[in-house]
Amino acid sequence: MRVGPAGISIxxxxxxxxxxxxxxxxxxDAITKYLxxxxxxxxLLSIIALLIALMSLGSSRVRGEKVTLRTNFPGVMAMRAxxxxxxxxxxxxxxxxxxxxxxxxxxxxxxxxxxxxxxxxLGERVRPAAWVALGCGFLGVLCMVEIRLSTITTGHIAAxxxxxxxxxxxxxxxxxxRRENTxxxxxxxxxxxxxxxxxxxxxxxxxxxxxxxxxxxxxxxVVLFSARLLLVIALRHLTxxxxxxxxxxxxxxxxxxxxxxxxxxxxxSTLIGAIxxxxxxxxxxxxxxxxxxxxxxxxxxxxxKPVLARG
Numbered sequence: 001m002r003v004g005p006a007g008i009s010i011x012x013x014x015x016x017x018x019x020x021x022x023x024x025x026x027x028x029d030a031i032t033k034y035l036x037x038x039x040x041x042x043x044l045l046s047i048i049a050l051l052i053a054l055m056s057l058g059s060s061r062v063r064g065e066k067v068t069l070r071t072n073f074p075g076v077m078a079m080r081a082x083x084x085x086x087x088x089x090x091x092x093x094x095x096x097x098x099x100x101x102x103x104x105x106x107x108x109x110x111x112x113x114x115x116x117x118x119x120x121x122l123g124e125r126v127r128p129a130a131w132v133a134l135g136c137g138f139l140g141v142l143c144m145v146e147i148r149l150s151t152i153t154t155g156h157i158a159a160x161x162x163x164x165x166x167x168x169x170x171x172x173x174x175x176x177x178r179r180e181n182t183x184x185x186x187x188x189x190x191x192x193x194x195x196x197x198x199x200x201x202x203x204x205x206x207x208x209x210x211x212x213x214x215x216x217x218x219x220x221x222v223v224l225f226s227a228r229l230l231l232v233i234a235l236r237h238l239t240x241x242x243x244x245x246x247x248x249x250x251x252x253x254x255x256x257x258x259x260x261x262x263x264x265x266x267x268x269s270t271l272i273g274a275i276x277x278x279x280x281x282x283x284x285x286x287x288x289x290x291x292x293x294x295x296x297x298x299x300x301x302x303x304x305k306p307v308l309a310r311g
Contacts, residue, residue, distance in 0.1 A: 014234045015238070015246065017230045017233055018231070018234045018246040018247065019246065021227050021234065022246065022247060022250045022253060023253060027223055028220050028227065031216055031219060032220060035213060036096070039207050040202075040205040041089070041198070042198045042201035042204070042205070043198075043202045043205065043206055043207065045092065045194055046195050046198035046199045047217050048220055048221045048224060049088075050191075050195045051217070051218060051221035051222075052187065052225045053195055055221070055222070055225045056191065057069065057188060059184055069182070069184060069189075070185065071180065073176050073179065076176055077185070077186070078189075079168075079172055080172040080173060080186070081190040082193065083165045083168045083169040083172070084165075084166075084190035084194060085190075085193050085194050085197050086161065086165040089197075089198075090158040090159065090161045090162030091103070091159065091166070093155065093158045094155050094158045094162060097153065097155030097158070098153075098155040103159055105159075106156075106160055106163045107163065107250075107251075108137070108138050109138065110163055110166065110247070111134050112135070114170060114171055115131065118171060121171050122239075129283075130283075133280045136279075136280045137276065137280035139276065140272075140279075140280060143276065170231075170243070173186055173231075173232055177232060177235050177236035183232040183233050187225065187228045231243075
């Protein structure tokens, strides 16, 4: 079994990182929701993406690693950056036009999509029992939300495109992470791409920001930078289809926050769905730990030989 920092298993280490990621990303979503009431997407996304890119650059300078932001896979990194831009824009539009619960229904597709993409892109085999757990996790999220699929809006289409492109970005992050240890580069280039693309539209509806809102934007950038960095590191240690169900715990945190802070008592279907999501995610982590103990000849193909052409 592979061992991570402080002698703990790689699976435990990666799972801990993802759990912290979900808490940070939920906090950043709350800040974004507050700021989105007064400012347009291009302005907010350009400011936050610029701050994250500068933090990545500054971190590499502080650590004294001049090659930290270099990558041996520029082509793959460019594809990841482009997919990140599409996912960021699509999900922001979906959040602006759909109920939050409906958006999370499409987020719940990410584990299944990552399992589908992991085979042809990463060469990682998904065990039959893991497919069952992935399907159960998706059904769990369906239990937590109320949505009518009889009518399709542009918001639903945007959310689906965001789910597909976001999954592609996650899978490519694991592809790069399995071959080089450059987490700062994986944060820097996608956020730089988001900044440059949003900067073209930002002047059209730019609104002056008071000091408090600017401080909130900085706080959001710091939290997002930490979350993105943790996710990239986690993807080096866990398969994409094991990481993405754990990311759905964001919905569970929102249910708990609503209960504790706002005294919003969830329905029985919501509680049942939350339990299903947690159990399915726990099983996929267990499945990953079983794969760690398998002999070398049983390891996924991507652990031994790259599938994509080197960028």
